[in-house]
Amino acid sequence: MRLVQLTVPTGKRETILETLDARKIDYVVTDEGSSREYTAVVYFPLPDAAVEPVLDEVQEAGIDEDAYTVVVDAETVVSRRFQALRDEYEDGDVESERISRHELQAKAEELTPTFPVYSVMTIISAIVATAGLLLDSPAVVVGSMVIAPLIGPALGASVGTVIDDEELFTESITFQIIGVVLAIGAAAIFALLVRMTNIVPPGLVLSNVGEISERLAPDLLSLVIALGAGIAGVVSIATGTSVALVGVMIAAALIPPAGVAGISLAWGQPSAAIGATVLVLVNLLSVNLAGLLTLWYAGYRPENLFQLGETERRLRQRIVGLVLIVLVFAVFLGGITYSSYETSNFEQNAREEVEAVLAQEEYEEYQLLEFEVVMGDDYPFRNPERVIVTIGGPPNGSPPELATVLDERINRHTDQSVAVEVRYVAVLER
Structure with a gap:
């Protein structure tokens, strides 16, 4: 709800009051003695959605921007006519909830x-x-x-x-x-x-x-x-x-x-x-x-309604320009997103390959302790640079061919060569 304070120019008093009466708007008029250009000040409450159309109509009646128009918040308005005015202008959509163009x-x-x-x-x-x-x-x-x-x-x-x-x-x-x-x-x-x-x-x-x-x-x-x-x-x-x-x-x-x-x-x-x-x-x-x-x-x-066509043309130009630039950046961000997706797939596939190898009968004494994919520093499109596999097993050593097998299996899932580092940790069971 808003309370509008409007200064009335000389000779426009009756016109403005007739405009408010026609819209069934309650108002209070006080005489103005501080300036010969304005004869009165009109106070009237309005729903948010009514401020813009009412002010536009009042301006058409002779109030220009040189006059003082003050719009302030109103906490409560008790009036049957105000409730009818609210029902007329408010229908629950975004447009009816918005404040006026001036505000x-x-x-x-x-x-x-x-x-x-x-x-x-x-x-x-x-x-x-x-x-x-x-x-x-x-x-x-x-x-x-x-x-x-x-x-x-x-x-x-x-x-x-x-x-x-x-x-x-x-x-x-x-x-x-x-x-x-x-x-x-x-x-x-x-x-x-x-x-x-x-x-x-x-x-x-x-x-x-x-x-x-x-x-x-x-x-x-x-x-x-x-x-x-x-x-x-x-x-x-x-x-x-x-x-x-x-x-x-x-x-x-x-x-x-x-x-x-x-x-x-x-x-x-x-x-x-x-x-x-x-x-x-x-x-x-x-x-x-x-x-x-x-x-x-x-x-x-x-x-000014005569500016509407020009404003719409300018708006379309700016929207199209923004959309095109955003799309260019979106392609860039999409490339980063796809790169991250590929990296995640590689990490998952590489881990599954290691687990599959260690699940074979000849490697049943060994277990995966830790798996890490080290990324390169080539931002923003980072690629896997190194895979570190930590394996636990008996203290008598590890099969020499295990590192070779893991390197081969892991590199199946990437277009570029990735270094595979296999670390063995002796595990003592008592």
């Missing part, structure tokens, strides 16, 4: 802080995320998402497009680009300082850190996260609900991957930074794409 624009602008604040908060969140990644601490990484100011620019571009506010669109796109550069740059500089001062072990292997390794080789599921964040963000802002938690979700899609990209650069592994950087970009584009589609579906259109 949407104001919220999008409000969520984007000033550039100095945005820059500082982005840098701080990237540094905190980098520290959490190096510590392998999910709690710290989540904390970095809370302070990231990314939801405003991420949703502002979509809002600016559908309501034909090119200034808001341009500002939001600029903030997004600068935010990604600042996040990766801050993470790289901080990680380099950490490495040079030996705050972390000098021989730290990035792939051994869980919070880092999962973002070095992202897969197609990342698209689901980004699209979900974009849709949830737009629905939350469009319905006037809290956007704080949704902001955390959008930051989750952007800040940790940016931190991993910076860490990879600081560790002198630019190839490892490719996957994380692609993840940042595809998430950012997916959030924008989901926002555009959701806002248009929710019924947001430009204020």
